[in-house]
């Protein structure tokens with residue numbers, strides 16, 4: 001079956017004063033209809049940039065998509081005219097941004113911003129859109145939703161802005177929802193409510209979700225598959241339970257052991273030795289090789305390909321590709 005989203009061999013660079021930063025390198029991912037895929041990886045590994053590329057929101061300059069395709073429902077988003085992309089954005093594909101102010105417009109009230117796509121894409125009357133906006137703000141836990149409709153983004157706290165943005169993203173019941181760290185800025189109870197909301201959306205509309213997070217607990221609760229990114233590359237893709245039971249990539253292993261509640265209990269928190277490679281001075285072979293405790297001479301010379309290591313499990317590591 002054709003997947004809803006198929007990212008194939010995507011390469012993205014940023015031209016900065018320090019030089020060229022190859023932020024996403026050969027990214028390939030598939031997402032089925034109704035599927036929830038988790039995307040994890042260290043800060044700076046290219047998770048947000050990959051998501052922004054799906055929305056055609058990579059700023060150019062400094063960003064440039066060098067190669068690859070992003071097929072959504074059989075159409076390549078990278079070659080579609082912008083007008084078509086705009087029609088798809090906020091209607092068929094919605095994104096909850098890591099930074100709420102990226103998507104909220106400071107000069108319009110929250111109500112107008114939630115109502116606009118409802119009127120534009122769904123053909124609702126102004127009154128019906130207002131009712132729906134009120135319902136959505138109540139759903140995401142805005143304490144006084146009627147007042148919330150009238151407020152401007154800067155009048156709200158960070159957490160409230162995040163909720164308004166979630167309401168906007170859910171309003172059109174998108175086929176694909178990309179949630180970039182949607183709950184990181186929120187307190188735990190609200191986090192749980194938002195996750196419930198997403199599950200509800202998925203039940204109701206069969207939406208597919210890409211969920212970007214640092215929280216592996218959330219991945220376990222929400223996602224069926226997970227992709228692990230390191231230094232701009234996917235290093236492992238696996239069903240969540242199998243990754244949790246037996247990670248294949250040494251970086252995934254480190255990631256799992258660095259959180260206290262998954263894996264065996266231990267006296268102190270484990271941290272992966274070393275730091276992420278300097279993007280302007282990447283090691284020649286495997287990007288993780290300088291930190292890898294299983295490193296072999298070959299790993300320092302050749303970049304391992306992403307290969308199927310077990311049924312439905314893909315890994316970018318020579319050790320698993322004998």
Ligand SMILES: Nc1ncnc2c1ncn2[C@@H]1O[C@H](COP(=O)(O)OP(=O)(O)OP(=O)(O)O)[C@@H](O)[C@H]1O
Pocket residue numbers: 014015016021023041042043044045046047048049050059062063098279
């Ligand atoms: N507009 C930009 N100009 C220059 N470099 C950028 C730009 N946007 C992103 N990058 C670089 O691309 C790399 C990947 O960034 P990205 O935001 O995708 O990381 P991330 O995996 O989402 O990290 P985090 O977990 O911190 O959100 C980073 O090193 C970042 O500095």
Ligand SMILES: [Mg+2]
Pocket residue numbers: 047048049098180
């Ligand atoms: Mg990010």
